[in-house]
Amino acid sequence: MIRNRLLFADDDSEGSAMVATKPAPLTSVWERSDGELIEAILQFYPTIEPHPILDSTYNAGRMWKGSMRQVVSMDIDPQHKPMILGDNRVMKGVPSNKFGVVVYDPPHVGPQGRDKSVKRFDVDFGATMECGKEHGWTLSYLYPPFLRQAKRVLKPQGLLLAKITDMVNSHKSRWAHCDFMRMAEEAGFTVCDLIVKIRKGPMMSTKWKNSHHARKRHCFWIICRNGNSCEQDGYERS
Ligand SMILES: C[S@@+](CC[C@H](N)C(=O)[O-])C[C@H]1O[C@@H](n2cnc3c(N)ncnc32)[C@H](O)[C@@H]1O
Structure with a gap:
């Protein structure tokens, strides 16, 4: 495996430029950009290419x-304009046992506003999947069919990296990261780590008049391995 090689040349909108040095040991709280975190994860966890x-x-x-x-x-x-236009819960035509890593950053809120029209915000942030009463007010129903496909297309010991954000919907906290971790284990993955990624400020909307919950300034990156090994050196659970 190639380690400590600079494969990320620039920064995204949130952080400062990255320097070509040996990456610091990974910590469980991340305050820089998603791109830099993915690169750090890709240098830290893989046991296969x-x-x-x-x-x-x-x-x-x-x-x-x-990158x-x-x-x-x-x-x-x-x-x-993706290379593969399709539903990740189906992955039609995608070969099995093909990828070393699958990355998943699903919508974490449903369409905004009371009318059903899709807004610019919704498209930019992928908030286009319904999460109303029929779905128990969460988007967690998206996970099991996706997880089955991710397991199918990943090589053994490949990594699934998921960015999951909890949400408040219909006046109640919905703990999507708990759902995802449980569902990933049920789908046959080993959940290896949970990294808290901190944003500079919470997402805000002028529509939100009163606040009843802490404004979320974080999300979770969940590192799952397609196998029983939790650690890089191949420690096998009984
Ligand atoms: C939060 S955005 C991802 C942002 C992206 N990671 C980035 O860095 O620009 C979520 C994306 O998932 C897509 N999406 C939602 N449901 C999907 C599905 N079932 N299959 C494939 N893509 C889906 C949306 O169209 C949207 O573009």
Whole structure:
């Protein structure tokens, strides 16, 4: 495995420029950009060659800006012009046992506003999947079919990297990261780590008049391995 090689040349919008040095040991709280965190993760966890990488929710590919990684893009929305246009819960035509890493950054809120029209915000942030009463007011129903496909297309010991944000919906906290971790284990992954990624400020909307919950200034990156090994050196659970 190649370690400590600079494969990320630039920064995305959130942090400062990256310097070509040996990466610091990974800590469980991350205050820089998603792109830098993915690169740090890719230097830390893999036990097999991580390429090719499938980004299964590519959108504009903001996480890969400046990256030199080989990324296969997938999105359900044709306007993002992904290499694979399709639903990551089906992954039609995608070969099994193909990828070293699958990245997953699903929508964490549903369409904004009371009317059903899709807004600019919704498209930019991928907030286009319904999460109303019929779905228990969460987007966690998206995870099990995706997890089955991620397991299928990943090589044994490949990594699934998921960016998951909890949300408040219909006046109640919805703990998406707990759902995802439980569902990933049920799908046959080993959940190896949970990294808290901190934003500079909370996401805000002028529509939110009163606050009843702490404004979220963080999300979680969940590192899962397609196998029973929790650690890089191949420690096998009984
Ligand atoms: C939060 S955005 C991803 C942002 C992206 N990581 C970036 O850095 O630009 C979520 C994306 O997932 C896509 N998406 C939602 N449901 C999907 C599905 N079932 N299959 C594939 N893509 C999906 C949306 O179209 C949207 O582009």
